Amino acid sequence: MTTTVYIAGAAMTSFGRHNDLSMQDLAQSAVVGALADADVSADRIQAMYNANVYGGMVLGQVLMRDLGITGPALYNVENACASGATAVHLACHALRLGVYETVLVWGVEKLTSLGGGTIPLQRNDYKTELYAAQGMTLPTVYAMRGTRYLHERNEKPEVLARVAVKNRTHGELNPLAQQRKAVSIDEVLQSRPVAEPLTLLQCCPSMVDGAAAVVLTTVRPSSARPAVRVLGSAVQSGLLEKGCDDILDAEITARTARLAYEGAGLGPRDVNVVELHDAFTIAELLYYEALGLAEPGEGAALLRSGATALGGRVPVNPSGGLLAKGHPLGATGVAQMVEIAWQLQSRAGKRQVEGARIGLTQCTGGGIAGVDHAASAVHVLGV
Amino acid sequence: MTTTVYIAGAAMTSFGRHNDLSMQDLAQSAVVGALADADVSADRIQAMYNANVYGGMVLGQVLMRDLGITGPALYNVENACASGATAVHLACHALRLGVYETVLVWGVEKLTSLGGGTIPLQRNDYKTELYAAQGMTLPTVYAMRGTRYLHERNEKPEVLARVAVKNRTHGELNPLAQQRKAVSIDEVLQSRPVAEPLTLLQCCPSMVDGAAAVVLTTVRPSSARPAVRVLGSAVQSGLLEKGCDDILDAEITARTARLAYEGAGLGPRDVNVVELHDAFTIAELLYYEALGLAEPGEGAALLRSGATALGGRVPVNPSGGLLAKGHPLGATGVAQMVEIAWQLQSRAGKRQVEGARIGLTQCTGGGIAGVDHAASAVHVLGV
Numbered sequence: 208m209t210t211t212v213y214i215a216g217a218a219m220t221s222f223g224r225h226n227d228l229s230m231q232d233l234a235q236s237a238v239v240g241a242l243a244d245a246d247v248s249a250d251r252i253q254a255m256y257n258a259n260v261y262g263g264m265v266l267g268q269v270l271m272r273d274l275g276i277t278g279p280a281l282y283n284v285e286n287a288c289a290s291g292a293t294a295v296h297l298a299c300h301a302l303r304l305g306v307y308e309t310v311l312v313w314g315v316e317k318l319t320s321l322g323g324g325t326i327p328l329q330r331n332d333y334k335t336e337l338y339a340a341q342g343m344t345l346p347t348v349y350a351m352r353g354t355r356y357l358h359e360r361n362e363k364p365e366v367l368a369r370v371a372v373k374n375r376t377h378g379e380l381n382p383l384a385q386q387r388k389a390v391s392i393d394e395v396l397q398s399r400p401v402a403e404p405l406t407l408l409q410c411c412p413s414m415v416d417g418a419a420a421v422v423l424t425t426v427r428p429s430s431a432r433p434a435v436r437v438l439g440s441a442v443q444s445g446l447l448e449k450g451c452d453d454i455l456d457a458e459i460t461a462r463t464a465r466l467a468y469e470g471a472g473l474g475p476r477d478v479n480v481v482e483l484h485d486a487f488t489i490a491e492l493l494y495y496e497a498l499g500l501a502e503p504g505e506g507a508a509l510l511r512s513g514a515t516a517l518g519g520r521v522p523v524n525p526s527g528g529l530l531a532k533g534h535p536l537g538a539t540g541v542a543q544m545v546e547i548a549w550q551l552q553s554r555a556g557k558r559q560v561e562g563a564r565i566g567l568t569q570c571t572g573g574g575i576a577g578v579d580h581a582a583s584a585v586h587v588l589g590v
Numbered sequence: 591m592t593t594t595v596y597i598a599g600a601a602m603t604s605f606g607r608h609n610d611l612s613m614q615d616l617a618q619s620a621v622v623g624a625l626a627d628a629d630v631s632a633d634r635i636q637a638m639y640n641a642n643v644y645g646g647m648v649l650g651q652v653l654m655r656d657l658g659i660t661g662p663a664l665y666n667v668e669n670a671c672a673s674g675a676t677a678v679h680l681a682c683h684a685l686r687l688g689v690y691e692t693v694l695v696w697g698v699e700k701l702t703s704l705g706g707g708t709i710p711l712q713r714n715d716y717k718t719e720l721y722a723a724q725g726m727t728l729p730t731v732y733a734m735r736g737t738r739y740l741h742e743r744n745e746k747p748e749v750l751a752r753v754a755v756k757n758r759t760h761g762e763l764n765p766l767a768q769q770r771k772a773v774s775i776d777e778v779l780q781s782r783p784v785a786e787p788l789t790l791l792q793c794c795p796s797m798v799d800g801a802a803a804v805v806l807t808t809v810r811p812s813s814a815r816p817a818v819r820v821l822g823s824a825v826q827s828g829l830l831e832k833g834c835d836d837i838l839d840a841e842i843t844a845r846t847a848r849l850a851y852e853g854a855g856l857g858p859r860d861v862n863v864v865e866l867h868d869a870f871t872i873a874e875l876l877y878y879e880a881l882g883l884a885e886p887g888e889g890a891a892l893l894r895s896g897a898t899a900l901g902g903r904v905p906v907n908p909s910g911g912l913l914a915k916g917h918p919l920g921a922t923g924v925a926q927m928v929e930i931a932w933q934l935q936s937r938a939g940k941r942q943v944e945g946a947r948i949g950l951t952q953c954t955g956g957g958i959a960g961v962d963h964a965a966s967a968v969h970v971l972g973v
Binding site: 255 | 638643644647648649650651652654655660661662663664665666667668669670676680683684686687689824825826827828829845955956963964965
């Protein structure tokens with residue numbers, strides 16, 4: 208990237224059940240926080256990118272209605288779980304081109320008001336509905352990957368549980384996480400079955416509300432804090448799984464990561480801290496390899512070595528990840544940026560990764576019923 | 591704009607009730623048509639921008655699932671009626687930056703399957719719902735503007751009807767329009783009342799399905815046809831109306847047009863053909879002035895002069911506009927580009943504007959219940 212894009216400010220609400228807050232309250236709270244964090248006044252914002260899945264038409268405009276940020280361009284962006292990261296990616300295009308100097312990106316969702324469960328899609332899509340009606344929802348798609356993983360790698364369910372133990376242990380240190388309670392391997396394995404081999408504590412909570420926001424700018428921040436730069440940014444689409452003959456191949460994620468690393472001129476060995484898309488425990492193990500953090504086949508060994516836990520060589524999901532933090536779809540990708548920005552500026556409190564200088568975020572969204580195409584986003588940030 | 595963006599191919603489905611076609615069928619039809627029109631193979635597409643309002647999560651990925659365009663980046667973009675134009679605008683950012691060389695942009699909607707009427711928004715937005723419940727839907731918002739217009743300008747409803755007569759006369763020449771029937775002033779005025787002074791024939795049909803697609807590229811097309819360039823592209827947000835004290839001031843549209851003209855280095859007098867957002871007849875009269883086609887207060891005179899009819903100085907909505915063509919939200923902005931591209935290449939059949947070299951498209955979306963912020967997009971195209 209020739210023009211440098213900085214994350215000048217980062218903020219998020221706590222993730223959880225916010226009965227008393229509207230989607231507008233949540234988004235405005237994150238946006239006001241990010242502006243204050245950046246020490247940027249609202250009148251310097253030239254464009255806004257709203258990431259959301261379930262909020263409806265021109266949501267971004269509605270959210271900002273009472274905040275007085277009226278004039279700038281506003282783009283509503285959706286890419287399922289990767290919505291927030293996709294919004295950041297599109298903002299980087301315009302910033303690097305010089306169309307804008309300073310923009311706001313936020314993600315928001317209020318899933319508790321939708322009642323949970325598999326939320327009906329409004330589209331008239333025979334295939335997706337047929338597969339979903341037969342039980343091919345996301346938990347079952349990931350469960351099949353988990354089963355295949357245990358078979359192919361000659362592993363026991365304990366390895367999956369270790370992901371939940373690690374991330375929920377991290378989450379206990381994050382005051383903004385929805386589930387702040389460390390758990391044992393036995394507790395994970397004995398929690399309610401969802402789709403074998405996945406138990407309840409191996410699935411991220413999706414009955415959750417929250418928002419996250421960042422101020423992105425090409426003007427080098429004058430703050431005394433280290434300036435966080437977006438070094439690489441990639442979005443790709445494709446099948447969530449490569450195909451029925453290899454459901455463990457997260458090809459889309461590997462492809463997106465390769466582009467993001469190329470953009471940054473860095474590789475996986477340069478990364479000190481990662482926030483990745485652990486919607487289900489099995490996902491984190493697959494993404495270790497897709498992101499190049501582990502060699503093919505070595506994901507479980509990387510986990511067991513402790514390298515991806517706080518205190519290890521490359522802590523993964525110090526925030527608690529989606530498993531502990533909760534997964535308000537549109538907000539997740541931006542919240543990952545917020546966490547990495549805080550980590551790189553040594554502002555992550557008890558979950559701080561010491562000396563982190565390069566961080567990575569990864570989201571993969573969509574792929575409902577396995578047959579759908581998915582969206583993938585990877586960003587490399589650095590100080 | 592330093593790097594030139596070309597519209598290499600343009601195609602659309604007919605707009606109408608397509609009971610037998612899914613949203614996927616419609617989108618693929620337009621996309622295949624645009625690729626063929628551009629003589630570009632699918633493997634040259636590096637990114638895709640899907641514009642849609644009511645289709646649900648990762649719709650773009652689902653739509654392209656069976657078409658074999660799997661790898662590229664895909665962005666789902668929403669900005670109400672301006673969704674399609676916003677998608678083109680975002681694509682131009684990436685193309686001008688050089689991230690991509692050739693991309694696809696499409697818009698699609700299948701509104702007939704939603705049952706019509708004021709479609710419930712899934713968001714929890716007290717203000718919008720309160721106003722809408724009291725009757726402040728889009729037809730009533732525009733009706734109040736119509737009433738105010740007739741009062742302030744000392745006009746009779748006949749001037750509003752003239753817009754419908756003009757555009758529906760154009761629409762009779764467009765085989766892709768939903769309502770292909772010329773009407774008289776009396777027929778317009780005597781059609782069923784919707785919200786005084788607006789009658790049924792003054793409101794665009796929104797029970798409509800359709801899709802439109804363009805191939806955008808920075809590689810100069812080798813076709814013998816004139817190369818259509820995107821000269822100016824602007825998106826802005828703000829109030830649909832400036833405020834209760836001046837509901838005729840389409841400030842957001844004037845501001846967006848100013849930016850688009852600046853980008854193109856052109857002004858309203860350079861424009862030979864216009865596709866604008868005539869969702870209701872009154873809108874076209876207001877936009878004449880907001881776009882600078884008429885001096886303030888001179889919109890009605892411009893209409894009566896015949897300048898904006900086919901054969902006039904600057905034909906507006908030769909396609910029939912939203913009034914005759916129908917308004918499948920996400921598809922509309924892209925369909926406007928398709929019409930202007932065809933006009934500039936002298937491929938518009940019986941509705942051809944002779945010698946057109948510069949065209950303009952304009953959409954304003956959102957503003958539900960009047961109190962909401964809206965999105966606005968203006969593009970200037972040229973050969």
